Amino acid sequence: MMTSFLPLVAAVLFAIGAIGVLIRRNAIVILMCIELMLNAVNLTFAAYSYELRSMTGHIFIFFVMTVAAAEAAVGLGIVIAVFRKRHSADVDDVNLMRW
């Protein structure tokens, strides 16, 4: 398979995720955008792993998935805890520690 265009696809996906983190204020959507960025990185790892005929990239993807699962569990736990207190999942409503 031709892998040369995959890094470009991954870069575009990563940038879309980064834009989402900046312009959205719903905490759940922001967490989803972070998942999007992690997936773009995974795609790059897989493409170069294929090109270099080395499975080290696959190991990296495995651990990125582990961290993503942990991050989603803790992040959504925080969202639920904040929602209980403030009845909002808007990140602009949680600004006590901002400055």
Place this chain on the structure above:
Amino acid sequence: MSLEALVTNLIAFVAIFSALMVVFHRNPMVSVVFLIVNLLCVALFFLFLDAQFLFAIQIIVYAGAIMVLFIFVVMLLNIRQIEEARPTWRVQRMLAYVGGPLLVAALWSALWRRSSSSGAFSGSFSNGFGSAEDMGRLLFGDYIFQFEAASVLLVVAMIGAVLLARRKES
């Protein structure tokens, strides 16, 4: 254009379109569904790149477990659409739209040199490249310490999630 190129271009298009829908759709529930589509597209790319084990893990863990968690929370909280009432800080929004394309350009220029020499590295595939067997051999051989560290991370995350989401009894 060969059939394979056609299929991979189609998958790439669907992946980027679904990513855009995740970011720009107002309803979080629709965002979750499009994120699942995006994850499945990446899983298909894994299949094309001879990463069968990761293809299975991507669908089971990501599109299965993690996305069910997201859907569960979106449905549990039932967030009303109040975002349009207060737009985001305008400078931040402009920064996003200017910085996004710049980020693509920077990443692409960094990766381009490597990609343009595609095929220069002519190593051969080992027999079980990407299989669960080779993956397990690596994980329980060279990377056993990292594997154990990941298990500790998952336990800590599980305890943390339970403690955070617990209702305070008082």
